[in-house]
Amino acid sequence: GGTVGIVGGGQLGRMAALAAARLGYRVHIFSPEPDSPAAQVAAAATVAAYTDPAALESFARAVDVVTFEFENIPADSVRRLAEIVPVRPSWTVLETAQDRIVEKRFFNGIGIATAPWRAVDGVAALEAALAEIGRPAVLKTARMGYDGKGQVRIDADTDAAAAWAALGKAPGGAAGSAILEGFIDFQGEISVVIARGGDGAWAAFDPAWNVHRHHILHTSTVPAPIPAATATAAIDIARRAAEALDVIGLLAVEMFVTPDGLLVNEMAPRPHNSGHWTIDACLTDQFEQFIRAVCGLPLGSPRRHSDAVMTNLIGDEAADWLDLLRDPEAHLHLYGKAEARPGRKMGHVTRLHRPGGGFDEATMI
Ligand code: ATP
Ligand code: MG
Ligand code: MG
Numbered sequence: 001g002g003t004v005g006i007v008g009g010g011q012l013g014r015m016a017a018l019a020a021a022r023l024g025y026r027v028h029i030f031s032p033e034p035d036s037p038a039a040q041v042a043a044a045a046t047v048a049a050y051t052d053p054a055a056l057e058s059f060a061r062a063v064d065v066v067t068f069e070f071e072n073i074p075a076d077s078v079r080r081l082a083e084i085v086p087v088r089p090s091w092t093v094l095e096t097a098q099d100r101i102v103e104k105r106f107f108n109g110i111g112i113a114t115a116p117w118r119a120v121d122g123v124a125a126l127e128a129a130l131a132e133i134g135r136p137a138v139l140k141t142a143r144m145g146y147d148g149k150g151q152v153r154i155d156a157d158t159d160a161a162a163a164w165a166a167l168g169k170a171p172g173g174a175a176g177s178a179i180l181e182g183f184i185d186f187q188g189e190i191s192v193v194i195a196r197g198g199d200g201a202w203a204a205f206d207p208a209w210n211v212h213r214h215h216i217l218h219t220s221t222v223p224a225p226i227p228a229a230t231a232t233a234a235i236d237i238a239r240r241a242a243e244a245l246d247v248i249g250l251l252a253v254e255m256f257v258t259p260d261g262l263l264v265n266e267m268a269p270r271p272h273n274s275g276h277w278t279i280d281a282c283l284t285d286q287f288e289q290f291i292r293a294v295c296g297l298p299l300g301s302p303r304r305h306s307d308a309v310m311t312n313l314i315g316d317e318a319a320d321w322l323d324l325l326r327d328p329e330a331h332l333h334l335y336g337k338a339e340a341r342p343g344r345k346m347g348h349v350t351r352l353h354r355p356g357g358g359f360d361e362a363t364m365i
Contacts, residue, residue, distance in 0.1 A: 032047065
């Protein structure tokens with residue numbers, strides 16, 4: 001028993017709270033959003049700004065451990081929490097994941113390859129970086145970007161000053177700190193979600209094959225259509241990163257598959273959208289594994305018992321959810337969001353297939 005404090009009120013917090021409840025824990029959510037998806041299923045919720053010192057303090061006193069489903073909370077807030085209660089993963093992990101420049105430097109520093117990159121803080125620096133890295137390239141805000149927001153692609157004829165101006169209007173753009181990355185002509189994208197306990201034990205889920213639509217994750221498929229050696233290499237990258245950061249909790253690492261090997265794109269120190277398939281296809285899912293790691297419990301088996309395809313339901317795609325309920329192959333998950341705004345993640349559906357089998361209807365169980 002005990003109470004798990006989760007910072008952030010989205011669907012990741014909701015599914016983590018459901019997993020925690022199954023293990024007998026109470027969950028207390030901290031989120032600025034009233035009636036958030038996570039708060040709807042939690043025992044308690046604090047609705048306050050992530051920077052509210054009094055609210056942070058009373059939240060920390062009400063819980064036994066704090067974790068995050070949203071990593072972009074300020075250093076000062078994490079410090080306040082950590083003075084009162086164990087915070088897992090630690091500030092160092094969040095700090096590294098909050099800033100794409102710090103993140104890329106971290107990966108390269110432990111010998112893990114990424115796209116070529118330069119930190120840029122203005123048009124002159126951008127022009128210099130473009131001269132070194134070449135085109136096409138991708139300019140990203142260093143902080144706060146998600147779902148492809150805060151990114152500008154720079155093609156052969158893109159004006160650097162115009163690209164810089166466009167970035168300024170994006171999330172995190174006003175800060176003026178950005179990264180230029182060489183554009184990777186990848187064969188595909190994969191991600192590994194790894195859990196690591198305070199005792200150093202770790203367990204990784206199979207790499208998922210991720211397809212994006214309009215810069216938002218569309219499907220995650222397992223097994224990924226990659227050679228076994230590539231899957232092993234991907235898990236090894238995730239493990240080395242989790243160990244170097246001393247993660248207690250989950251780490252999700254996104255990678256590009258290229259003919260020359262894997263390149264890390266970015267990481268997230270929390271459950272990840274590309275790990276939702278684990279709920280329906282693994283012995284222990286990413287949310288339970290997250291709670292186990294954060295609460296100091298033994299990790300469960302991440303073994304996959306079925307092949308699976310997870311499809312996100314974005315905006316009005318969740319409108320025909322009753323049809324999905326009629327589909328015996330479909331495992332539907334809805335997040336309790338009232339308003340289906342365009343681009344908003346409303347739910348997901350996972351379809352299971354016989355392990356090792358193809359995706360041919362005739363071979364399904
Ligand atoms: P997320 O929602 O995954 O947090 P994000 O906004 O943080 O997304 P990234 O993951 O960095 O952004 O990029 C989003 C997508 O854009 C990637 O999954 C990939 O498809 C594409 N992309 C990003 N960087 C590059 C690159 N250097 N070369 C080619 N494609 C890229
Ligand atoms: Mg991201
Ligand atoms: Mg990403």
